[in-house]
Amino acid sequence: MPAMHQAVALSAFGPPEVLHWVKQPVPEPGPGEALVAVEAIGVNFADTMVRRGEYRRDQPLSFTPGFEVVGRVLEAPDGGPAPGTRVAVFTDDGGGYAETVAEPLRRVCTVPDDVPATVAATLLVSGVTAWYAVHRFGQVQPGEAVLVHAAAGSLGATSIQLVRAAGGRPIATASTAAKLEVARRHGAEVSLLSEPETLADRVRQATGGQGADVVVDGVGGPLFAPSMRALAFGGRYVIAGAAAQQPGTLDTRGLMPRTQTIAGFVVARVAARDPAEPQAAFDAVLDLHRRGLLVPDVTIIGRDDLVAAHHSIEGRRHVGKLVVDLRA
Ligand SMILES: NC(=O)c1ccc[n+]([C@@H]2O[C@H](COP(=O)([O-])OP(=O)(O)OC[C@H]3O[C@@H](n4cnc5c(N)ncnc54)[C@H](OP(=O)(O)O)[C@@H]3O)[C@@H](O)[C@H]2O)c1
DSSP states (O other): OOSEEEEEOBSSOOSGGGOOEEEEEOOOOOTTEEEEEEEEEEEOHHHHHHHHTOSOTTOOSSBOOOSEEEEEEEEOOTTSOOTTOEEEEEOTTSOOSBSEEEEEGGGEEEOOTTSOHHHHHHHSHHHHHHHIIIIIITOOOTTOEEEESSTTBHHHHHHHHHHHHTTOEEEEEESSHHHHHHHHHTTOSEEEEOOHHHHHHHHHHHTTTSOEEEEEESOOGGGHHHHHHTEEEEEEEEEOOOTTOSOOOOOGGGGTTTTOEEEEOOHHHHHHHOTTTTHHHHHHHHHHHHTTSOOOOEEEEOGGGHHHHHHHHHTTOOOBEEEEETTO
């Protein structure tokens, strides 16, 4: 095994141009950790926040960003996957923008060999997050109307398909007509521009006055209050992200007469407390993919395209998931 590998090391927070590949020692797996040779890296919205120094206040420098990878096991402790097994790994503390990662077994999910690494990388963070939003917290039932924001983004496009697969009726929002077209391609029944002033009325119109039974919200900020007004009696509001990077406001008194609940979650925190996760949700997502009910929207890029990828995410230009293929 080589002693050195390539990884992105941030020596300063700042614009995408601070992302540089450098040569570093291969990480040393600790007790209970697997060492994985990375094939594909999922680029996440949160990576851009990490890069700007806005994700965690205790973020040290130098630091390697990246929350998910797919690769092959190089070595694993007893009870872990055999060397050569394809795995998808949550690199919850960062470190994913690298050719090799060392992570505890509870963050390592096995991937069937017939699922390409780049596809698995679109299904791990986005797939498991969407699964939690739609099923674990949203409890979507057949026939229910589900409002999904940023529906052409990675979480949104995956959520639309999961709602469809559960027999729900997805209502998509996005900022442009082109993105709404993407959402319709993924199965959105109704597609609405994400204009906060009129959003609640348009959702009520689209649902015969009832409102949405569930909201899957990865944006928040200006969309939060109108989406709450669009929530039906007994509705469940799931806060899965905050892409707007602004607070939303809520008059909590409205929840009581309408018997509504609000849940928020971070996959890594849920998984850390639930030993059966994340493999269980990932398996459910893989099963939907195998049955043709979840088609990943993936753009494959090279390692030198990371700077452009971060610009694209911050400029709201991309659709679906951006995945770095390290073998390219
Ligand atoms: N809870 C969890 O564990 C978890 C896991 C994964 C992701 N997330 C979060 O979920 C959110 C969506 O993730 P994702 O992977 O789907 O991201 P993504 O593919 O980059 O999509 C984000 C979308 O948010 C919308 N948006 C609204 N305001 C924005 C702004 N100020 N800047 C950039 N985009 C803005 C854009 O869609 P429009 O142009 O259509 O508005 C954009 O395409 C993020 O906040 C992410 O951190 C949470």
